Amino acid sequence: MRISTLSPHSSRDLNAAAAPLIRVSEVTKQFRLDDGREIQALRDMSVELGQSEFVALLGPSGCGKSTILRLVASLESPTSGLVEVNGRPPAELAKQHRLGVAFQDHALLPWLDVAANIALPFKVAGLPVDEKQVSELIRLVGLAGFERARPKQLSGGMRQRVAIARALILTPDVLLLDEPFGALDAVTRRQMNIELQRIWSEQRITTLLVTHAVDEALFLADRIIVLSGRPGRVIRTLDVPFARPRHADIMRSEAFHRLCDELTDALETPVEQTI
Amino acid sequence: MRISTLSPHSSRDLNAAAAPLIRVSEVTKQFRLDDGREIQALRDMSVELGQSEFVALLGPSGCGKSTILRLVASLESPTSGLVEVNGRPPAELAKQHRLGVAFQDHALLPWLDVAANIALPFKVAGLPVDEKQVSELIRLVGLAGFERARPKQLSGGMRQRVAIARALILTPDVLLLDEPFGALDAVTRRQMNIELQRIWSEQRITTLLVTHAVDEALFLADRIIVLSGRPGRVIRTLDVPFARPRHADIMRSEAFHRLCDELTDALETPVEQTI
Amino acid sequence: QTPAKVRVQIGWIPNVQYAGEWISLERNLFAKHGVSVEWYPGGPNALPAPVVLAAGKADLGYSTWFPLLDAVAKGNDLVMIAAVFPKNPLGIISLAKKPILKPQDLVGAKVLAQGPNEKTAIDATLSLAGLPVQWTQVPAGFSPEPLLAGEGDGYTAFGVNQTITLEQMGLKWGKDFHFVSFDELGFRTYGAVLMTTRAYLEQNRPAVIGYLRGIIQGWQENDKDPAVAARLATEKFGADFGLELKQQIRQNELQIPLTRYDEQGKLRLALDREVMSGPMYAAARATGRTNLPDVDKLADFTVVPEAHQGL
Amino acid sequence: MSELQPLEGTGVRRNAVGSLLASLKSLWGILVIVLLWEFWVTASQLNTIVMPRPLDVVSDIATAPGIYFASMAQTLLLAMAGLTLGMFVGTALAILTWLSRILAGLLTPLGLIFASVPVVALIPVLARIFGYDIRTVLAIVVIISFFPAFVFTSAGLRALPLGSDDLFRVLGASTFRRLWFLAIPAAVPEWAVALRLAAANSILAAMVAEFLMGTSGLGHLFHAARADLDMSRALGASAIATVISVVSFLAASGFEKKVRQNWS
Amino acid sequence: MSAMPSERMRTTLLGALGIGIFLCLWEVVGQLRLLGLSWPPLTEVLALLSNPARWGLFGRALAASLEALTVGYLIGLVCGIIAATLAHLTPSLKPGLDRTSAFIHAIPSIALAPLFILFLGRNATPAALAALSVFFVIYVATSSGLGSVPRPLQDLVQVLGGTRLTQFIRLDLPAALPVLASGMRLAAPAALIGVIVGEWFGAPRGLGVLVINAMQNFQIPLLWSAVLLAVLVSLTLFGLLGLLQHYVARRFR
Numbered sequence A, B: 001m002r003i004s005t006l007s008p009h010s011s012r013d014l015n016a017a018a019a020p021l022i023r024v025s026e027v028t029k030q031f032r033l034d035d036g037r038e039i040q041a042l043r044d045m046s047v048e049l050g051q052s053e054f055v056a057l058l059g060p061s062g063c064g065k066s067t068i069l070r071l072v073a074s075l076e077s078p079t080s081g082l083v084e085v086n087g088r089p090p091a092e093l094a095k096q097h098r099l100g101v102a103f104q105d106h107a108l109l110p111w112l113d114v115a116a117n118i119a120l121p122f123k124v125a126g127l128p129v130d131e132k133q134v135s136e137l138i139r140l141v142g143l144a145g146f147e148r149a150r151p152k153q154l155s156g157g158m159r160q161r162v163a164i165a166r167a168l169i170l171t172p173d174v175l176l177l178d179e180p181f182g183a184l185d186a187v188t189r190r191q192m193n194i195e196l197q198r199i200w201s202e203q204r205i206t207t208l209l210v211t212h213a214v215d216e217a218l219f220l221a222d223r224i225i226v227l228s229g230r231p232g233r234v235i236r237t238l239d240v241p242f243a244r245p246r247h248a249d250i251m252r253s254e255a256f257h258r259l260c261d262e263l264t265d266a267l268e269t270p271v272e273q274t275i
Numbered sequence C: 001q002t003p004a005k006v007r008v009q010i011g012w013i014p015n016v017q018y019a020g021e022w023i024s025l026e027r028n029l030f031a032k033h034g035v036s037v038e039w040y041p042g043g044p045n046a047l048p049a050p051v052v053l054a055a056g057k058a059d060l061g062y063s064t065w066f067p068l069l070d071a072v073a074k075g076n077d078l079v080m081i082a083a084v085f086p087k088n089p090l091g092i093i094s095l096a097k098k099p100i101l102k103p104q105d106l107v108g109a110k111v112l113a114q115g116p117n118e119k120t121a122i123d124a125t126l127s128l129a130g131l132p133v134q135w136t137q138v139p140a141g142f143s144p145e146p147l148l149a150g151e152g153d154g155y156t157a158f159g160v161n162q163t164i165t166l167e168q169m170g171l172k173w174g175k176d177f178h179f180v181s182f183d184e185l186g187f188r189t190y191g192a193v194l195m196t197t198r199a200y201l202e203q204n205r206p207a208v209i210g211y212l213r214g215i216i217q218g219w220q221e222n223d224k225d226p227a228v229a230a231r232l233a234t235e236k237f238g239a240d241f242g243l244e245l246k247q248q249i250r251q252n253e254l255q256i257p258l259t260r261y262d263e264q265g266k267l268r269l270a271l272d273r274e275v276m277s278g279p280m281y282a283a284a285r286a287t288g289r290t291n292l293p294d295v296d297k298l299a300d301f302t303v304v305p306e307a308h309q310g311l
Numbered sequence D: 001m002s003e004l005q006p007l008e009g010t011g012v013r014r015n016a017v018g019s020l021l022a023s024l025k026s027l028w029g030i031l032v033i034v035l036l037w038e039f040w041v042t043a044s045q046l047n048t049i050v051m052p053r054p055l056d057v058v059s060d061i062a063t064a065p066g067i068y069f070a071s072m073a074q075t076l077l078l079a080m081a082g083l084t085l086g087m088f089v090g091t092a093l094a095i096l097t098w099l100s101r102i103l104a105g106l107l108t109p110l111g112l113i114f115a116s117v118p119v120v121a122l123i124p125v126l127a128r129i130f131g132y133d134i135r136t137v138l139a140i141v142v143i144i145s146f147f148p149a150f151v152f153t154s155a156g157l158r159a160l161p162l163g164s165d166d167l168f169r170v171l172g173a174s175t176f177r178r179l180w181f182l183a184i185p186a187a188v189p190e191w192a193v194a195l196r197l198a199a200a201n202s203i204l205a206a207m208v209a210e211f212l213m214g215t216s217g218l219g220h221l222f223h224a225a226r227a228d229l230d231m232s233r234a235l236g237a238s239a240i241a242t243v244i245s246v247v248s249f250l251a252a253s254g255f256e257k258k259v260r261q262n263w264s
Numbered sequence E: 001m002s003a004m005p006s007e008r009m010r011t012t013l014l015g016a017l018g019i020g021i022f023l024c025l026w027e028v029v030g031q032l033r034l035l036g037l038s039w040p041p042l043t044e045v046l047a048l049l050s051n052p053a054r055w056g057l058f059g060r061a062l063a064a065s066l067e068a069l070t071v072g073y074l075i076g077l078v079c080g081i082i083a084a085t086l087a088h089l090t091p092s093l094k095p096g097l098d099r100t101s102a103f104i105h106a107i108p109s110i111a112l113a114p115l116f117i118l119f120l121g122r123n124a125t126p127a128a129l130a131a132l133s134v135f136f137v138i139y140v141a142t143s144s145g146l147g148s149v150p151r152p153l154q155d156l157v158q159v160l161g162g163t164r165l166t167q168f169i170r171l172d173l174p175a176a177l178p179v180l181a182s183g184m185r186l187a188a189p190a191a192l193i194g195v196i197v198g199e200w201f202g203a204p205r206g207l208g209v210l211v212i213n214a215m216q217n218f219q220i221p222l223l224w225s226a227v228l229l230a231v232l233v234s235l236t237l238f239g240l241l242g243l244l245q246h247y248v249a250r251r252f253r
């Protein structure tokens, strides 16, 4: 199923770690507000992800990061331009249950408890629930003991961790993570980063991660894309030079700090901000 | 209205920058899950905030930080122990419209647009809406042009900024902020920090801030309280030594980095984590 | 002198059944006799006149005769003063292949009957005839179809209504179908009994007399041309009830003989003490009503003759 | 009404008084209505053929419990059967229209027609189709119950928790699984509202239908008693219908409350 | 979920097709007398309805029923909202009001109608029964809507120091509007049923009067015409209120 064709015309083949699995090309996305005004969320945006590549998106609030993820997840369609996964419309990926997504707003089902929320993708895919894997993931995100708790009985960070576990449960082919660790304290976040790194190294899931933490992006990603303020455009692309597997220690290295500063500077480019 | 009595028996008077305005003393809070199990969110927790003091709460996910805020906001009542504001039950503060709160989940009214959501506290207090102040705050949180947009048309970070503006609009006596900048990128977050600092310096609102960012806590707070994992207890209290007004430059200082590391170490104390 | 106002609760919808009223109203006959009439429609589920009288919401009222007996038994001081239909049009329709013409024909029959009143009538008819009360009730509505479909041998109906439906369907009376009234089967009742409270009658006798004179003249006029009252009912007084002129004319034709007390057709509206105390009381007893008042207490036999005298 | 509050505070001490007052707290409205009734009948000296007193009605029920019970059992049974069937058909139709655009297009307007038909106007027609007996009564109750089930379930199937629709799309949920794991659970609270409305109405609809054509049941008891001007019995039948209707309404309310707690 | 114009068109077409099939079936069943004389062909009913000689009759009946419907609906709506609001704002009254409204609703209309005829009058009875049905539906819908505010939003207004009244105006009411709109929609047929039953018990005119008398006199086309008119009235109201419901749901959810 994972055949991907290498496009000879792509200008980004060099950046891609492998043949592009996900292609967002020349996409513009406009939204209309109630008062009739158009918001341009993305303008001529192009991003490509190769097979098994881990790409992080950085950018100011409201620049269209979530919109890119939603385009790849086929939850939005572009106003103009093309989104493809494996040369096919992105909706097919979802239909084959090969997509794992953690939304910015968690989207837990209020009537299911933690274990059932995490097991939901199995049920939706019509697969038998792998109870062992569910409890393994619950342990991994530090929610052991809360299997029977319902979303409203969890803290903000705990809910987010349920959403992460749910995104991982089916070992998807493509993983889309929208600020998955935003509500976590630094320590828990670090643990989660390390776990995600481990899982990724084992399964090499093609991953698109939206994050606000530069160090997180550097620690996890193969490539980092920095977006401008709205309308979002790519203003900087960085191939992360650290070899894998990466140990948490690299975060203390000189090179790491230098790249951190570099990206932070890139993010601080004055923002256009038109509606 | 701001008479506060100094309790001679309080053991924390020395820490408090002024007479305790908010007193959480020996509070234990238990929740019951559906399966009948008890969760102890807080155990024998005591916190005091003096008049015009800015206190930051740090602690692992699920340790009870939001619960403390909800107790002070009189949204929960303690299983045992006492919560007082100005020597009176905390509900009175809310009744007098002297409380500003930004919740972790934003809690925007879906049927109101940005401007109306921010103006809501005026309406609830039965005051005429100060349109100038509303648009001033919209500008301050970087949402100019989105006055008429409704919450579902905003990005995650934009929603959070609406919630912050709403918490500030009435220039309250007490401000409770639950990870108000969690969904913001580093740059926007820094801007917001600086703005909050400025507002606080002008109005000296007694503030309790929950955050996961150690640097944010150090930059903003007079005092930082570090909590243990669940059940939450105070494991470390730090009086922040930086003079006010603080400039963003202090974040690059040696002392700042040292305190940062110190707090991070404190946070990394192994966690008990019983349910 | 202003005419006395009389409030009348009629017992059914305002159709040609009240031909006397309509003609009298149309030709101002009531006014001539010093009364002004305000009437209220009845209908399938409307309150029976005794209840409306008991509540003081009308002065005169028409109903069948059993509700009057029941109301009196429950302590209402009501008086019966006239009967528009000395012969009750309620009866049984049957088809030629198995006609029901005498009480014996009812034994073991399947009869399509609408409600509790019809059931009581058949039970009482059989017991009055000294026959075993053996028959089957088949619940039915107001369509003759089940009868035609053979779901029952007989169908309780009004001789002035459902018979017309059958005629309109092309069936011939006496050939394709038969009708026999309960009166003919021995179960005697009056139809459209006029009643009032004793107190009203005592205090407003002239008004009651005036009203009676009005309808007597109205009914007399009706004899001349059945179409007049039918047209009045369809187009004026019952215009909101969707009546059909042809049907109303036919109904009027059929009902006129029933308003006559004898073959000469003279003594309209008058009550007959002998009939009441005899067969009608027997019929009432057969329905299980035991505690019957004295006839002279129940009815005032002097009002109608007094009305006739002045004409 | 306002004097009930202070009383309540003092009454808590003694258990019996306390529970009496607790039930007063929810029953005062009914009590007021019954007292007004009694007072009004006494004051205006109405004859029993117009309006009996509450006590007449109660004593009539007490003297002929057998008749009442038989009628009640019949009506209750019919109402329950009709309710079950109607809720089932309404829910099924709502689900069908959710499942298929084509069916939705074809069936929604028809569902709306049926839902908006003043059913009582159809009684004569239905009676012809189903016969003058309990089958028509059953059909009426089915249609009456169908209505809220269809309307509320349709709405509930679309009232999804924030973001959950997106979630199911990225999980690649088949239509059937989206229905089973998302839409149906999400519709349960609204479905419970439908049940609440329909439960109360089913008894009343059965009663009206029996009144017009039945040969048994509370509606018929009412009809027959009214024909005999026996208003105590007629109102007795109504009172029984009222009580079972209220009880089924309250039972359904309890169910809805429970559902709401567990569903948010 | 955005409905494209073409998609909306398709739904409309399908809907028209569905209704068309239904009407054809009606005609066929009627023509072939599959359900007997009581089910006339559609064309026969339409012929009666379009007969100008009958327009006066139908017009007066329609006007009477519509007037009773409007009056009853508005009274029931206002009373229902007021009662639900009262119950919501004064929790000590709520259990009592809940029971009372359930109780009033549970009194069979066939028992109430005769009393109303006597003591409210023949003209007011249909409206009164309609008001009762509407009251109940609106009461249930409004109280369940008022209680449907998500917890976080309640918390918000509480910490802003909102009184019960502000919470009601700013939060409960807007949140209740979608459910209230569903209730209003549901109440339209309920109101019409109230009117028709009310008219059965001796009203001077109205669609219900036509229905019951046509039934008694076996005037089948007339019966169906009256039923059809009633359905049209109900469907129109249902449709219009459906638009309202749609708008409110989009605006307040």
Ligand SMILES: Nc1ncnc2c1ncn2[C@@H]1O[C@H](COP(=O)(O)OP(=O)(O)OP(=O)(O)O)[C@@H](O)[C@H]1O
Binding pocket: A031, A032, A033, A039, A040, A041, A059, A060, A061, A062, A063, A064, A065, A066, A067, A068, A104, A230, B152, B153, B154, B155, B156, B157, B158, B183, B185
């Ligand atoms: N449904 C919508 N209707 C109208 N505008 C929308 C809609 N969704 C997003 N937008 C607009 O598109 C822009 C980009 O939104 P998006 O959610 O992609 O931002 P983001 O980069 O994820 O921001 P954040 O970091 O704050 O989550 C924003 O200006 C937002 O207002």
Ligand SMILES: Nc1ncnc2c1ncn2[C@@H]1O[C@H](COP(=O)(O)OP(=O)(O)OP(=O)(O)O)[C@@H](O)[C@H]1O
Binding pocket: A152, A153, A154, A155, A156, A157, A158, A183, A185, B031, B032, B033, B039, B040, B041, B059, B060, B061, B062, B063, B064, B065, B066, B067, B068, B104, B230
């Ligand atoms: N309503 C509730 N019912 C049951 N348990 C609850 C409830 N609210 C909170 N808890 C539990 O109380 C504990 C503390 O929750 P709280 O929301 O205060 O954490 P927190 O410190 O804010 O965490 P985070 O940083 O993840 O937001 C958690 O274990 C949570 O499961």
Ligand SMILES: [Mg+2]
Binding pocket: A065, A066, A067, A104, A178, B155, B156, B157
């Ligand atoms: Mg986003």
Ligand SMILES: [Mg+2]
Binding pocket: A155, A156, A157, B065, B066, B067, B104, B178
């Ligand atoms: Mg929290």
